Amino acid sequence: MQKFYQPGSDFIQQLFDRKVSPDPEKLQTIIKLFDDVKRNGDQAVKKYTLKFDGVESISPAVALHLKDFESKIDNSLKEAIAYAATNIQTFHSKQVPSNDESYNLQIRPGVFCGLQYIPVESAGIYIPGGTAPLFSSVLMLVIPAQLAGCKNIICCTPPDKNGSINPVIGYTLAYLGIEKVYTVGGAQAVAAMTYGTESIPRADKITGPGNTWVTLAKQVAFLNGTGIDLPAGPSEVAVLADDSADISFVAADCLSQAEHGYDSQVLVVTTSERIYHNLTAEINAQKTGLSRCEMAEQSLENSWLIYVSDMNEALKLINLYAPEHLIIQTVKPEEISQKIINAGSVFIGPWTPESAGDYASGTNHTLPTSGNAGNTGGVTVKTFMKTMTAQTITKEGLLGLGPRVITMAEAEKLDAHAKAVRIRLNRLKGNDNG
C-alpha cells in the first residue's frame, strides 16, 4: 500500500481523481460491433461468440429447469442461496413505491397533475461467467426486477467451453423462477439486448456487472438510448478506522476487496498511528494461502493508507473519495455514519464485514464506483421502474393557466406554443378565429 501521513488537500484532490474519458479507439471498436449486431442480428452474435468465447453456439436460448441443476449443487449452498434470497427480498420489498409515491394533485382550480411509477417492461440482466461464477449477482438483479413487476426479464450469461451455463448460475436463476437464459456473453450480449435479434429480445434497460468490454458496451448501449443501471468501474472499499479498530479485521477487509481484481482499490483512512504503522505487516501475514493472493498483491500496490489526526478531517476525505463500500470501525460507529454523504453502502461496526452485504445481509451489491456515489446510489427496485407524469386541465383550468402560458411562450419566441393555447381559449370564449 502507498502510505501518506497527513497529506495536503491539493495532493488528495489529485490522488482521488478517478475521472477518465474512455479510450476512443476501444469505444469505436464497440460501436462497430454494435452496428454489426444491429444489421446482422444472431449471425453477428454467433460470430463474436466464436471469436471471443471459442464456442460454436447453435441457439443461445436455453430453457431452465430447476431439477437439472439441483443434484449438482451442495445442500449447504442451496440453503445459503435461499437464506440470502429471503433477506434480499425483505430489504428490497420496502422500495416498491407506496400508493403515496404515485400521486395526483389539484395544482390550481381545474389543473390536475399526477405522477406514477411504472415497471420497465423488459429488464436485461447480464451475469458474468469468467473466473468466478457470480451467482450472487443473479440474486441482486433478478429480485429487484421481479419486485418492480417487470414483464420480461432477459438474462444473458457467457457459455462455458461446451456451450453450457454454469450450474450455480443456472440453479439460482431457476430457483428465482426464471425460465429461460441466453448463453451469450461479452459486448455482443449487451449489443443483442440493445437492439434485439431473431432469438434474443430487446431490453429497455441493461443491468449487471462485467469486464472492461462489457462496461464499455453498456456505455455504448446508453449512448444508443438504452437505459443502464450504473457506469461500473473497478470495485472499491474504504475503511475508516480509529484507534479502537481491530487491526486484524481491517487487514481482512482490505484483502477481501483486493482479491476482486487487479484494478480493485482499497483506501484506509485512519486516525490511529498504530494502524498506520502496522497495517501492512498484518496484511502480509494474512495474505499467504489466499487463492487469489497474486491478484490481491497487485491491487494493494495501487491502494492507499492515509493517516490524519482528526476524525472530521478523515470524514472529509471519505466523502471526497465517495467509495463504493465504506467500512466504519470506530467508537460510536453509528454516530460517525451519520456524517457520511457519499458512499454506495456503509458497513457499520466491527461485526459488519463487507462480505455480508456482498452476499446476504439484504442490501444490494450493485453499487456506484469511481466516485459516482456522489451522484447516484446502487441498484434498487426503482432501477427497474420509471416515473410518468400526466395532466388533465378542465375548461376552467385552462382559462386560468392559459394566459400565463401564452405570455411565457411568447417571451421564449415560441409562437406555435402560444397558439396551441390561444386556439383553445378562443373556442372557450366562442370566438373561433384561432
Add this chain to the structure above:
Amino acid sequence: MQKFYQPGSDFIQQLFDRKVSPDPEKLQTIIKLFDDVKRNGDQAVKKYTLKFDGVESISPAVALHLKDFESKIDNSLKEAIAYAATNIQTFHSKQVPSNDESYNLQIRPGVFCGLQYIPVESAGIYIPGGTAPLFSSVLMLVIPAQLAGCKNIICCTPPDKNGSINPVIGYTLAYLGIEKVYTVGGAQAVAAMTYGTESIPRADKITGPGNTWVTLAKQVAFLNGTGIDLPAGPSEVAVLADDSADISFVAADCLSQAEHGYDSQVLVVTTSERIYHNLTAEINAQKTGLSRCEMAEQSLENSWLIYVSDMNEALKLINLYAPEHLIIQTVKPEEISQKIINAGSVFIGPWTPESAGDYASGTNHTLPTSGNAGNTGGVTVKTFMKTMTAQTITKEGLLGLGPRVITMAEAEKLDAHAKAVRIRLNRLKGNDNG
C-alpha cells in the same frame, strides 16, 4: 407529414427505431476538449468561449441581483413566472422523499439494513441561450434541485455578444434565489462542471437541455463518471386522436412541437379517417404567419401520420414509440391514459395542450426522448438525490449470517471474502486462529 394507412408491424418497428450510436469523430472531438479543460482549466474554457461564442470573457462568474433585471421584464411576464414557479413547486414538493421512503429494517435477529435518500451535494444546471432564452428550463431544474436540498447549485449559460447574461434568464435565476451564474456555454461549460476549474466549481450531476454538442458533452461527462439527468435527443410529441378529436386542436399541437427545432418529431396516431385525410390541410392553414414556420415545415417533413382502425392497435403503437410527450384527444381520455406505459408526460383531453406542461401546469418539461421513456421518466426531485444503504450487524447477527456468507463466497472462489467473516466468527468463538 408522411402518411401510413394501417402499416404492418415490421415496417413500424423499423420506422420507430431511433437508436443511433453517436458519431465517433464528434465524440473524439469532445473527448479532446474535455482533456484540454481538465488540464488547462479556465484558460481552455476561455479559448473555447472565444472560438464558439466569439466572446472575450474576463471572468465567467457573475453575481445576480434581482433589481438589475426587474426593470427589464414586463410585469405580465413576472406574474406568469411567479405563477408557474408556484405550480412547479407544488407539484414537485410531493416528490421529496417521505420519512417512510428512507427506512431501517431488522432483516434477521441482529442484522439491520437501511436505505436513505441524500441530496446530491453540487447540482450543475445548463441553460441554453441561443435563439430562444429558455428561462422555463431555469424553473424546471432549479426548483427540483432546491427541493432536493442540494448545497450548491451551479448554473452555466452562454454569454450574449457583450458577454452578458440574457435578462429573462437572469431574472428567473435571481427570482428563485440563485446568487451567482457562470456565463459559459456549450461543451466547454459541461467540461468545466465535470472537472471544475479555477473559477467554475465541479458538479456531481449535470442537468439541462442543449444542442447536439452540449448533448454529446453530457454523454462524455457521463462516460467520465459524472451523473447526468437524461440522454436528450430531439423533442417529440405523439398525438392519439379518435374521431371525437377537434382537428384544429390536433393541428395546433403538431405545430407547437414542430417549431422546436429542425429535427423535432411529431407522430399522430388516429383511428379517424376524417383526421387522417384532413390533418395536413389543417396544419397548412394554421402554419402561415408563425415566426418559426420554416423550422416547423422542415420537421413536419420527417413526421408521421398513421391510421389504424382499432384503438388497442393505436395504443400498442404509442407504447412502442414511447413518446416524450403524449396528447390524448379521444372519448374517455382518462380511461385511455390508463393503458399508456411508455411516455414522458401525458396530456389528457381537449383542454390540455402540451404547452401547458412546457411552462406552467406544474409537471417537469425535462423529459426522455428517442424512446428512452421506455426506461426512464423525466426530471424529478429525486434526480437531484441519491440513495445510500447501510447495515449494522451485531455479534448475534454475524453468528447467523456468517456461515452462509462463507459458503457463498467459497462457491464464488473468493477466499478472502470468506476469511473476513471467518476471522470475526473465530474471535466470537474465542478462537483467534483466523
